[in-house]
Amino acid sequence: MTDGSAFTDWLASDNWQDYRQQRAIRELGDEVSSLSYSLHSQQRESTRLRSELSKLQGSVEMRLDRLMRSFDAFVELSDLRMTLAMFDPPALVRHRTRQVVAAVSQAQAPPPADFADVAGYWLAPATTALVALLRDEDATAPLALAAERDEARTALLVTLTAAVARRTDLSARWLPKAFGPLPATEPVTRAVRTLWTEAAAGRFGPDGVALLGERLAAFSGGLDEAAGGGWRARVDGLPGTLPRPQSILDPVAEAEEAFAAGARLHALRELCGRPPAEPAPLDADPLAGILRALVDEGSAEEAPLLRRAAELRAVIEDKPYTADEQWEAPAGTALELLLADAFQPDGTPLARAARAAGARWLLPNAERLAGDAATDPPREATTSVEHLPVQVRAGAAPDPDGMAAVQQKIDSRYPEERVPTRTTIALGVAGALLCLSVVAWPNGLAIFTTLAGAGLLLTAAVRWRREGRQRAERQERHAASLAAARERAARATRELDELRDRLVLTGQRAADDLAAVKASLG
DSSP states (O other): OOOHHHHHHHHOOHHHHHHHHHHHHHHHHHHHHHHHHHHHHHHHHHHHHHEEEEEEHHHHHHHHHHHHHHHHHHHHHHHHHHHHGGGHHHHHHHHHHHHHHHHHHTTOOOOOSSSSOOTTTTTHHHHHHHHHHHHHHHOHHHHHHHHHHHHHHHHHHHHHHHHHHHHHHHHHHHHHHHHHHOSSSSSHHHHHHHHHHHHHHTTTTHHHHHHHHHHHHHHHHHHOOOHHHHHHHHHHHHHOOOOOOOOSBOOOOOHHEEEEHHHHHHHHHHHHHHHOOOOOOOSSHHHHHHHHHHTTTOTTTTHHHHHHHHHHOOOOOHOOOOOOGGGEEEEEEHHHHHHHHHTTTSSSSHHHHHHTTTTHHHHHHHHHHHHHHHHHOEEEEEETTTEEEEEEESOOOOOOHHHHHHHHHHHHHHHOSSSHHHHHHHHHHHHHHHHHHHHHSHHHHHHHHHHHHHHHHHHHHHHHHHHHHHHHHHHHHHHHHHHHHHHHHHHHHHHHHHHHHHHHHHHHHHHHHHHHHHHHHH
């Protein structure tokens, strides 16, 4: 309690007892206020602590949930490892295969295939044959056994390992078996797509480039008309607009289609005429990734267990697991990949190979666009004059009927009126008659009538002059509107002539573009 409040209590009390009572009441009120403020502060602090505790509990719950999932995955992975321990012979084969790949990738001699055969497992004889091939030894027997168990995987293993070892002679010889014919409808595997892109980049030498061209040409040649519609859709998706001057002519559908076709054909010419360019360097060797996925795939019995083990390791390491890492993962249909490559806006070997393979479809579309661009120039077009349609003709006057309708509309907006008007004539006649009253009534009244008549004559004269000026202005506006209408029609005729000239140039340029496309596609 402050001295001011004590002094106030002392003034309000009549005696010492009242003063002590007032002071006790005030002290009690101060204590209650202090307690209320303290309680409010504690409530705010409690709310803040509850909020922080809720966040902490959420973070702890998330961490606990992740820890539980990781623990469950670890337990399951431990059980899987116990199961996989029964497949030690296939695991030893994979280990020896990795040693062979590691040695040859570092330009070292491959170690011997020191392991026993595993019944039904293709990798065992395939690795034995691989070592013999890399040493230029006879591999007929192990190759026959490996091909009997899985010819596709064997060919892929030899091709990929030879490429990693920079044995172009061996990889190019085995590439036809590993690449195989492209499926018409089924998706292409990740391994085949990687062989596709690396062959285009020259990884397998000139023989690999030639093989890729043959396989792509065979696939493109086997497409039906329905599949060929994909090429037309891609060609029609090329930019089809060119900057054009403003025009008062109504759009001519045939001309617009011709300009769009010419623009698309020119874009196709630029696409096919891209200068050769090297592909962008990659951070990692894609063939090595496919080879690792192929070797680590495991035997037929192991494969599901190994995939599950990889999923569990991803859970433990808190990393996403995707099936795309498998060498057999779908990369898309051959047609989708070929179209995507062909319309890449660059000159990489992959894009050029795709365009060469798609020449069977690109050339007819280029010829179609050239035909659409070489349309006959229109002889007439429509323009708007005074918001009325008027036909204009090349090398001739505008449509007489249309211009007559325009002139009629202008005439109706500026009608011809007689000058002076009836009202002005009536005022003049009335004024003249009132002025003549001075002769008939020579008295004081005649003076007023004469003055009134003079006023009417003056008003009639002013009106007459104003009406004459208005008629002259109306005639000028009428003549100006007619002149503007004729000028607009003449301008539309000139623009029609320019449109015809541009269409002729578009047809000529389309012929040049078509010749360039044919030369680029061979």
